[in-house]
Amino acid sequence: MLPGGANVVSKPTTERPEPLPSVRLSELPVGTRAVVERIEGTGDLFRRLLEMGFCNRARVTVVRRAPLGDPVEYSIRGYSVSLRKDEARCVMVVAPARYE
Amino acid sequence: MSGCCESCSLAKDHARADCGTKPSERTRLTVALAGNPNSGKTTVFNALTGLRQKVGNYPGVTVEKKVGLLRLPEGTWANVIDLPGTYSLVSRAPDERVARDVLRGLRADTPAPDVVVAVVDASNLQRNLYLVSQLIEMRAPLVIALNMMDVAERRGSRIDPEVLSRSLGVPVVPVVAHRRLGIHDLVHAIGRARPAELPDWQLPAVMRAEIAGLARALDPAQRNGAPLASFPARAEGEPPERRQERYRAMAERLLVGDGVEDLGLLHSPAAVATLVDSACATLRTAGVDPVQADIEAHYRWIEGISAAHESAHAVANEPAHAAANELARQAGPHERIHAPAHGSVHAPVRRRVHARPRSWSGSPVGERAPLPSVPLTERIDAILIHRVWGLLFFALIMGAMFASMFWLAKPLQEGLTAIIEGAGAAVSGLVPGEALQSLVRDGLFAGVGSVVVFIPQIAILFLFLALLEDSGYLARAAFLMDRLLAKVGLHGKSFIPLLSGFACAIPGIMATRTIEHRKGRLATILVLPFMTCSARLPVYGLLIGTFFASLGALRQAGIMLALYLLGILFAAGAAFFLRRTMLRGMDSGFLLELPTYKVPQLSVVGRQVLGNSSKFLTRAGTTILAICIVLWVISYFPRLPESRAAAQPDANAAAAAQREYSVAGRLGQAIEPGIRPLGFDWKIGVGVIGAFAAREVFVSTMAIVYGTGGDEETVNLATAMLADRHPDGSRIWTPLVAASLLLWFVLAMQCMSTVMVVRQETGGWRWPLFMLGYMNALAYVVCLLFYQIGSRL
Numbered sequence: 097m098l099p100g101g102a103n104v105v106s107k108p109t110t111e112r113p114e115p116l117p118s119v120r121l122s123e124l125p126v127g128t129r130a131v132v133e134r135i136e137g138t139g140d141l142f143r144r145l146l147e148m149g150f151c152n153r154a155r156v157t158v159v160r161r162a163p164l165g166d167p168v169e170y171s172i173r174g175y176s177v178s179l180r181k182d183e184a185r186c187v188m189v190v191a192p193a194r195y196e
Numbered sequence: 197m198s199g200c201c202e203s204c205s206l207a208k209d210h211a212r213a214d215c216g217t218k219p220s221e222r223t224r225l226t227v228a229l230a231g232n233p234n235s236g237k238t239t240v241f242n243a244l245t246g247l248r249q250k251v252g253n254y255p256g257v258t259v260e261k262k263v264g265l266l267r268l269p270e271g272t273w274a275n276v277i278d279l280p281g282t283y284s285l286v287s288r289a290p291d292e293r294v295a296r297d298v299l300r301g302l303r304a305d306t307p308a309p310d311v312v313v314a315v316v317d318a319s320n321l322q323r324n325l326y327l328v329s330q331l332i333e334m335r336a337p338l339v340i341a342l343n344m345m346d347v348a349e350r351r352g353s354r355i356d357p358e359v360l361s362r363s364l365g366v367p368v369v370p371v372v373a374h375r376r377l378g379i380h381d382l383v384h385a386i387g388r389a390r391p392a393e394l395p396d397w398q399l400p401a402v403m404r405a406e407i408a409g410l411a412r413a414l415d416p417a418q419r420n421g422a423p424l425a426s427f428p429a430r431a432e433g434e435p436p437e438r439r440q441e442r443y444r445a446m447a448e449r450l451l452v453g454d455g456v457e458d459l460g461l462l463h464s465p466a467a468v469a470t471l472v473d474s475a476c477a478t479l480r481t482a483g484v485d486p487v488q489a490d491i492e493a494h495y496r497w498i499e500g501i502s503a504a505h506e507s508a509h510a511v512a513n514e515p516a517h518a519a520a521n522e523l524a525r526q527a528g529p530h531e532r533i534h535a536p537a538h539g540s541v542h543a544p545v546r547r548r549v550h551a552r553p554r555s556w557s558g559s560p561v562g563e564r565a566p567l568p569s570v571p572l573t574e575r576i577d578a579i580l581i582h583r584v585w586g587l588l589f590f591a592l593i594m595g596a597m598f599a600s601m602f603w604l605a606k607p608l609q610e611g612l613t614a615i616i617e618g619a620g621a622a623v624s625g626l627v628p629g630e631a632l633q634s635l636v637r638d639g640l641f642a643g644v645g646s647v648v649v650f651i652p653q654i655a656i657l658f659l660f661l662a663l664l665e666d667s668g669y670l671a672r673a674a675f676l677m678d679r680l681l682a683k684v685g686l687h688g689k690s691f692i693p694l695l696s697g698f699a700c701a702i703p704g705i706m707a708t709r710t711i712e713h714r715k716g717r718l719a720t721i722l723v724l725p726f727m728t729c730s731a732r733l734p735v736y737g738l739l740i741g742t743f744f745a746s747l748g749a750l751r752q753a754g755i756m757l758a759l760y761l762l763g764i765l766f767a768a769g770a771a772f773f774l775r776r777t778m779l780r781g782m783d784s785g786f787l788l789e790l791p792t793y794k795v796p797q798l799s800v801v802g803r804q805v806l807g808n809s810s811k812f813l814t815r816a817g818t819t820i821l822a823i824c825i826v827l828w829v830i831s832y833f834p835r836l837p838e839s840r841a842a843a844q845p846d847a848n849a850a851a852a853a854q855r856e857y858s859v860a861g862r863l864g865q866a867i868e869p870g871i872r873p874l875g876f877d878w879k880i881g882v883g884v885i886g887a888f889a890a891r892e893v894f895v896s897t898m899a900i901v902y903g904t905g906g907d908e909e910t911v912n913l914a915t916a917m918l919a920d921r922h923p924d925g926s927r928i929w930t931p932l933v934a935a936s937l938l939l940w941f942v943l944a945m946q947c948m949s950t951v952m953v954v955r956q957e958t959g960g961w962r963w964p965l966f967m968l969g970y971m972n973a974l975a976y977v978v979c980l981l982f983y984q985i986g987s988r989l
Contacts, residue, residue: 135488140288144787146491147284149323152499163583164679167688167786173322174353176790178675180682183787 121170122184124158130189131155132172137186149173150187225274226307227266227386228299230331231315232324233281234668234791236343239373240315241278242799244383251807255305258959259294269384277306283323285330286454290714299334300458311389312336313382318348318355318370319792322498328364329395329494337389338366341382345370347792351571355505363501365392374797397493402482403451406475410447413471415440424468427460451475452490573668573792580672590676593669594695597660601653601699602730608652616645634832635825643824646890647817650702650949655809657696657703662804664692665710666796671788678786684768685775687711687786690720694767697727698760702816702953706808709957715779719771721954722967725945726767728760731891735941738895742914743934755938762942766974815956820949827889830859852903860885861901874940874976875933875983879920887946894941936983943978945971 118133132154135145149172150156159169159176167178179187229244231237242249245264252261262278279298280291294303301308314331316324331338342357361368367385371378399407416423417439427442446459450472462468479486579585620641624633664670670689678688689711696704701724708724711717736759740752747755836854844850855861864881871881879901886897895913902916920928945951945968954964 141787143287143487143491144283146488147287147326148787149326149495151488151492152495154495160577160581162581162675162679163587164676166679166682167675167788169581169675169790173320174351175320175323178671178678178786178788178790180678180786 118188118190120185121156121158121179121187121189122168122181124189126158126160126168129155129157129192131192133188133190135186136188141183141186145183145187148177155192156187156189224272225268225311225386226277226309227274227311227313228277228279228309229313229315230279230295230299230327231281231343232283232317232320232327234789235281235315235317235320235324236373237281237315238278238800239797240313240341240343240371240379240382241276242803243373243376243379245276249803251811253959254294254303257290257294258957259290261306266383268386270387274386275307277309282327284327285334286452289712291712296455299331299336302458310337311339311386313339313341313386313389315341315343315373317344318342319344319351319353321348321353321355322495322502325498325501326491326494329497332364332392332394335391335394337391338364339382339385339389340364340366340368341371341373341378342368343371343373344792345378346372346375347794359504360501363504366390374794395497397490398496399493400484400489403479403484403486403489406479406486407444407447407451410451410471410475411440411443414446414468415443422463424464424471425460425462448490451479451486453487571792576793577672577790580669581675586672586676590673593664593673594692597657597692598695598698600656600660601696601703605652605656605699609649612648612652613645616641616648620645631832631835635828638832639825639828640821642828643821646824646949647813647820650700650812651809653700654703654706654812655805657699657707658805658808659801661692661707661710662801663796666794666800668791668793670710671790674788675790678788682786684772685716685779686720686771687713687716688788690716693720694724694727697724697729700729700731701725701727701947701950702812705950705953705957706812715775715781718958718963719774719779721957722774722963722970723767723770725947725950725967725971726763726770726943728763728942729891729947731947732759732941734892734895735887736938738898738913739934739938742917743929743931759938759942762939766943811956812953816949816952819952819955823948823952824889827860827886830863831855831886833858848903851900855882855897855901873984874979875930875936875987876940877922877928879928880937884940884944884946887941888948890949891941891946932983932986935986936979939982940975940979942975943971944975 119130121130121132124130132150132152135142135150154172157171159171161168162178167180168184169176169178170184171177229237229241231240241262241264244266248265250263252263253259254261259280264276264278266274266276268274277298279295282289282292282295285292285296285299297303298306299309299312312331314328316328328338328340340360342355342360345355348355357368357370367388367390369378369382369385371382373379412418414425416426417436425443425446442459446456449456449459450468456462476486479489580589620637623641624637627633627636661670664673670692673692674688676688677691681688681690690708693704693707693711696707704724704727705721708717708720711720736756740755744752744755834857836850836857840853840857841850844853856865860882861878863885864883865878867881868876868878871877871884876884879898882901883894883897887894898917899913902913902920917929918927922928951964951968954967955961958964
């Protein structure tokens with residue numbers, strides 16, 4: 097009933113296997129689903145993205161692009177958030193199939 | 197310390213004895229409302245406090261402080277503080293800082309809360325629980341108001357407040373705040389608030405080791421040498437486990453970059469910082485980022501709670517884009533990320549709309565939810581953020597807002613001005629002496645009039661803004677416009693304030709409070725006056741009509757348009773420049789939540805409009821009035837000697853002579869050498885000085901100075917201006933001079949009312965003075981270059 101990570105059991109960072117080859121969230125076309133692998137970057141944006149739920153292999157869906165091309169609306173953990181391209185670039189994702 | 201402090205379970209180690217509350221208030225319970233933005237917290241606050249609210253500011257920051265009174269079941273009163281909506285309590289944004297400081301009892305102006313009511317959006321549980329997890333870590337006595345149960349129900353979520361309450365160990369009250377359902381139970385639950393049990397957050401082993409090491413280093417009992425930290429006012433004979441726990445908590449906070457002022461004292465911050473840095477470095481080489489690990493641990497706990505609520509419909513009910521879900525399932529088990537879903541970008545959402553969303557009817561527990569229906573919000577968004585329809589709708593809304601501010605406000609403004617002028621004339625008749633009469637009529641009442649004249653536009657703009665914000669559309673508007681604004685370093689939310697600037701900068705500047713990012717907001721405020729406000733139009737009309745009449749109506753309109761575009765260009769350029777230099781930095785980025793649509797509540801909207809209008813009146817209004825009086829004084833005094841006044845051919849000429857004789861006139865003559873390189877003479881100087889009250893005053897001032905009377909008739913004025921000559925016989929007013937003056941009005945920061953509002957909104961003199969300085973300097977240089985180069989061509 098509560099989406100986004102409900103089916104996935106995630107483990108603390110050090111016990112995870114090495115990171116898988118991933119792509120940037122900004123490169124995904126509209127309509128695709130992916131799983132958050134990690135966040136690149138530092139500082140306020142890094143913390144903010146994590147706090148908004150972009151962690152622990154949360155499922156993220158690319159919903160739509162703004163008419164002018166940027167920003168892009170994503171769905172994660174049951175809510176909608178829009179990110180600019182250079183913010184979405186910091187989110188590294190992998191295909192959900194990897195964890196299912 | 198008062199009884200309130202001793203029983204305040206948040207005040208762990210207060211070194212302070214005075215939290216600033218009045219003795220009568222100290223016995224009152226303090227309830228703080230915390231929650232995410234868009235969680236309905238304000239609606240809950242309104243439901244709890246009704247009309248017993250007061251809005252102010254936290255001293256020292258430009259964060260709004262809302263407090264109210266709640267009547268408890270026992271009959272006593274409680275203070276309710278509506279904390280700023282926050283996603284987290286650790287980030288560096290001012291709103292979050294203030295919320296955290298209040299909760300930890302660190303603000304001298306606000307007592308530490310005895311109870312924290314966490315307003316949680318049930319349709320968005322996981323992210324909302326993150327804030328709750330931080331509140332739990334703070335050991336705040338909690339009550340959870342599980343709001344928006346109707347929305348959650350519609351999306352097929354089934355959250356059982358009982359189960360949640362058992363998981364968290366605190367009272368959980370289901371609430372539908374905008375229908376006032378559950379509020380009664382919530383009030384009763386306040387008495388049962390208690391700190392939740394601290395979960396075991398499951399941090400990585402290396403991090404726990406570093407925390408333990410740091411705690412040992414901080415604990416005076418476990419280290420040799422000078423103590424690095426201590427907890428004042430600790431009871432003697434405290435069990436060692438408790439003391440160790442205290443230092444452990446302090447160490448953990450330091451590692452994740454959070455403050456520890458409420459926990460204890462750091463005797464040597466530099467030494468502690470070194471220890472923290474080396475601990476962080478150790479962690480990073482082990483592949484662990486402390487901030488990340490902390491947040492991940494919180495979310496793991498949240499996911500565990502979600503799992504406890506999981507039903508058979510977990511996967512199917514992913515609210516956003518059950519449609520995208522469908523597609524993904526059809527794509528097969530081995531999904532390739534790079535394969536586009538289908539041809540058109542919007543196909544998935546549009547094609548798959550089946551079942552209607554169910555209404556909130558309280559269906560019995562255990563009933564199967566219908567197959568995935570696309571929630572109403574997404575269906576509306578499919579149109580409202582559509583490439584074509586979305587932009588069209590947006591243009592429509594913006595057009596309606598803009599038109600209202602221009603044309604609807606006008607009759608209201610004229611009505612108000614007429615009333616005040618009438619009152620001024622009446623009252624001035626009652627006082628003795630010409631000077632006093634003029635002071636009352638032209639100083640006081642005219643000053644009040646110039647304040648009040650902004651109210652219709654402010655009220656209309658805030659009516660629109662409140663409707664847009666409360667309904668959820670404001671976020672979409674920002675979403676649509678962000679691309680344009682990001683190019684100059686601004687935010688999508690800057691669009692509406694900037695647009696409002698075309699009517700008047702003042703409501704626009706007040707509207708920037710919807711922009712959370714401090715630097716972006718400041719940049720927007722600082723460039724807003726470049727947007728051609730309606731007060732400039734009379735000036736443009738006069739100058740273009742007089743000096744470019746030969747060009748014909750079409751070209752004149754073209755010049756007007758060019759001036760508008762010039763304003764926009766300079767606004768964009770200034771924003772770009774500011775955001776690359778003084779106001780550099782991303783803040784926490786654009787990251788904008790798109791909340792579910794809801795019907796705006798009139799009570800909330802009404803409160804906003806009234807609140808902002810009265811705020812303007814009290815904060816800016818008084819200073820604007822003062823400035824108008826000052827301007828009156830310098831225009832009125834010193835009085836022309838009787839003999840000279842009598843020698844004038846008519847009343848208008850007498851008025852002109854008086855103006856020349858006054859301080860304002862002398863100022864104009866004094867600055868003439870400075871402004872002559874721009875093509876201006878002393879009369880223009882006086883006009884410009886007068887325009888500091890309001891730009892349109894330039895026209896009436898010119899009329900007075902040229903002896904054509906102070907009314908709106910500009911025909912005589914135009915003739916007089918064209919006829920005016922220098923001592924050497926050359927024309928004072930040439931098209932070049934007029935063009936230079938037009939340029940001046942495009943760029944110069946003249947309206948003192950605007951400066952006062954900037955002070956009100958930024959909470960200090962620094963930025964308004966900066967704005968005054970940079971804009972006028974820019975205007976001076978540009979006009980200088982323009983006139984000098986132009987006169988040589």
